[in-house]
Amino acid sequence: MSSPHPVVAGFHPDPSICRVGEDYYLVCSSFEYFPGVPVFHSRDLVHWTQIGNALERPSQLRLSAGTPSSAGVYAPTLRHHDGRFWLIVTVVADGGGNLLFTATDPAGPWSDPIRLPGVPSIDPDLAWDDDGTCWCTVAGIAQVRIDPRTGETFGEPHKLWSGTPGAAAPEAPHLYRIGDHWYLLIAEGGTERGHGVSIARGPAPDGPFEPCPANPILTHRSTGHPVQNTGHADLVQAPDGSWWMVFLGVRPGGGTPGWHVLGRETFLAPVTWEEGWPVVGEIVSGPPSGSFMDDFDLAELQACWISVRSRPAELYTTKERAGWLTLRADGASLDEHDVTFLGRRAQHLRWRAKILIDSAQGRGGLAVRLDEHHHYEIEAGDGRVQVIARIGSVRSVVAEQAVPAGPLVLAVQAGDPRSPGYPHSAPDTLSFSIEGSTVLASLDGRFLSTEVAGGFTGRVIGMYAATGTVHFDWFDYEATP
Numbered sequence: 001m002s003s004p005h006p007v008v009a010g011f012h013p014d015p016s017i018c019r020v021g022e023d024y025y026l027v028c029s030s031f032e033y034f035p036g037v038p039v040f041h042s043r044d045l046v047h048w049t050q051i052g053n054a055l056e057r058p059s060q061l062r063l064s065a066g067t068p069s070s071a072g073v074y075a076p077t078l079r080h081h082d083g084r085f086w087l088i089v090t091v092v093a094d095g096g097g098n099l100l101f102t103a104t105d106p107a108g109p110w111s112d113p114i115r116l117p118g119v120p121s122i123d124p125d126l127a128w129d130d131d132g133t134c135w136c137t138v139a140g141i142a143q144v145r146i147d148p149r150t151g152e153t154f155g156e157p158h159k160l161w162s163g164t165p166g167a168a169a170p171e172a173p174h175l176y177r178i179g180d181h182w183y184l185l186i187a188e189g190g191t192e193r194g195h196g197v198s199i200a201r202g203p204a205p206d207g208p209f210e211p212c213p214a215n216p217i218l219t220h221r222s223t224g225h226p227v228q229n230t231g232h233a234d235l236v237q238a239p240d241g242s243w244w245m246v247f248l249g250v251r252p253g254g255g256t257p258g259w260h261v262l263g264r265e266t267f268l269a270p271v272t273w274e275e276g277w278p279v280v281g282e283i284v285s286g287p288p289s290g291s292f293m294d295d296f297d298l299a300e301l302q303a304c305w306i307s308v309r310s311r312p313a314e315l316y317t318t319k320e321r322a323g324w325l326t327l328r329a330d331g332a333s334l335d336e337h338d339v340t341f342l343g344r345r346a347q348h349l350r351w352r353a354k355i356l357i358d359s360a361q362g363r364g365g366l367a368v369r370l371d372e373h374h375h376y377e378i379e380a381g382d383g384r385v386q387v388i389a390r391i392g393s394v395r396s397v398v399a400e401q402a403v404p405a406g407p408l409v410l411a412v413q414a415g416d417p418r419s420p421g422y423p424h425s426a427p428d429t430l431s432f433s434i435e436g437s438t439v440l441a442s443l444d445g446r447f448l449s450t451e452v453a454g455g456f457t458g459r460v461i462g463m464y465a466a467t468g469t470v471h472f473d474w475f476d477y478e479a480t481p
Contacts, residue, residue: 003226003251004267007286008040008048010347011263011458014075014123014172015246017236018085024236025078025106026246027054027087028266031457032072033306036061037089039106045236045244045268046286050303051107054087059112060101063309065337067093069371070455072309075123075172075232078106082128086148088136090122098124098138100148118153119144127175127205135205139171141186143206161200161209163188164216172232175205181276184209187231191264191456194221195231197247199278218247218269218280227267227283228252229260235271235278243271245280250450253349253427254417259449261427262346263458289347291478296325304344306460308337308369315340315465325472327364327465334367334375334464335390343369343462348479349428352413353461354435355475359408362468366410368430369460374453376443378410378432379466385410387432387441399432399440407473409435412461413480418442 008015014029024045030036036055040048055061055073063072074090087101087110099113116124121138126148128134137143142157163170163186172187181201189196196219200209220230233247249267252258270281294302296318307316312330320326331339346368355366363381373393379386380403387399411433417426428445446452448459463472 004283004285005288006249006265007046007246007268007284008266009262009286009289010265010345011460012038012266012345013248013264013456014232015248015266016076016078016174016234017246018078018080019236019238020080022239025085026266027076027078029075029456030055030073030306032063032067032069032309033457033460034061034063034308034310035306036073037076037087038303039108041106045238046284052303054101054103054108054110056108057112058310060110061091062095063093065309067309067337070457077125077174077234079126081126086126088116088124088126090124092122100151114148114151116146116151116153118151119146120157123172125173125175127177129177129205133205135175137173137175137184139169139173141170141173141184158206160184160207161211163198164211167196167198168194174234176235177205179276183278185233185235187233188216189219189221189231191229191231191248193228195219195229196221197231197233197245197280201276212277214277214279217278218245220249226251228258229264230267243273243278245269245271245278251349252451254446255421255425256423257451259427259446259451261445261449261459262349263450264456288479291476292344293474293476295323295474296472297323301342305342305462306344308339308341310338316342321471323473324358325463325475326469327463327472328469329362329364329465329467333466334369334377335372335395337372339464339466341367341369341462341464343367343460344477346414346459346461348414350414350416350480351477352411352480353475353477354409354411355463356407356409356473357463358406358471358473360405362465362470364463364465364470366412367462367464368412368448369462370448370450370453370457371455374448376412376430376432376448377464378412378440380408380410381467381470385434385440387443389443389447391447398443401434401437401440403434411435414445415480417445
């Protein structure tokens with residue numbers, strides 16, 4: 001079976017969707033990256049364009065250098081009510097908790113946060129009943145009434161329905177009024193291979209809820225489907241009355257147990273209704289993601305660029321040298337929590353990325369990052385180029401070459417594994433080179449996978465400064481056969 005393509009590819013998990021007129025809007029989790037919560041727009045549910053990031057100011061999102069990788073911003077819910085967009089998230093960090101933001105335009109600007117100290121747990125959802133009461137439902141599955149304009153809660157959170165008996169991790173609740181019923185959609189089974197989606201319905205937003213007899217209504221566990229870990233779903237109705245579901249999934253590759261490297265991605269499927277219950281159809285394949293080129297001629301960075309935990313203006317600029325990105329070092333390497341790093345999510349199983357770097361005033365390069373303990377990079381400075389591998393507690397310079405003074409083009413390519421064959425075949429091989437030269441090193445892609453590193457994110461490809469000041473003329477990324 002060929003692998004269906006996501007509608008939003010590469011490390012865009014926990015999708016939440018809403019429709020206003022002919023327009024659809026979608027948000028995803030961003031974890032330790034800043035700016036947080038990418039916002040997308042579509043007219044057809046298949047082709048999506050990023051229009052901004054909801055959390056783009058330090059007053060909205062502060063992730064200290066001590067925030068662990070895969071902490072940060074979890075599971076947003078996006079809704080439109082009473083002429084405004086409402087975004088509720090959990091921030092797993094000091095001073096975080098459940099936070100609510102509003103906007104009149106989903107492209108921004110979004111408000112500073114309204115804090116919800118009376119809302120427990122993670123994965124918060126928002127739903128309004130006919131008299132305007134706002135219900136917040138969280139992982140567990142528990143619910144409490146709130147005033148979304150002030151953050152005040154009314155009463156204690158109470159349990160609703162916790163999914164299939166014995167199933168792990170009931171989470172990601174979404175509550176909907178559809179026809180005569182209130183439907184409670186949840187994820188269960190954990191976000192790994194056992195992930196699934198189940199649903200219950202009741203007469204009121206606080207239940208009581210009866211489960212669908214066909215639960216789980218979506219799961220690919222114990223199948224050979226090329227998209228696995230399917231879950232954390234949200235429903236939307238199109239203007240023509242049809243129903244659709246967005247949900248996360250992964251595309252594992254290689255041998256056993258299968259390694260996914262792009263993170264959890266956003267997929268789409270049609271939904272029909274039988275006897276008052278939703279039935280999920282086959283995945284609708286999205287268009288292949290395109291190539292990406294940034295020559296840094298704009299005064300502001302494009303919305304797709306992300307940094308680790310923060311982006312201090314004094315360390316990142318396109319205004320110092322016309323047509324160049326300038327990065328100033330803070331942390332000394334990708335091992336550090338406060339590294340100066342600007343990257344974008346990898347979106348293809350096979351790809352190539354290149355940069356033109358001027359490291360005369362420092363050291364820096366091109367990195368493929370999963371977290372502080374799992375990253376590969378090609379680094380220029382001090383008259384040499386090095387390929388560095390960090391795998392768990394081991395950091396190693398795996399190749400080195402002297403180079404003449406002046407700007408260089410550095411490249412990395414994710415290609416087919418060097419030694420295909422069951423069960424130890426890697427999902428891919430990452431090859432690092434100086435343009436015009438031979439490949440300096442080819443590294444096993446398994447070590448930059450979630451199955452090895454753990455966590456909730458995917459690969460991010462980008463530029464960094466390790467010492468001094470480093471300039472980058474352009475960044476070029478494209479899919480390869």
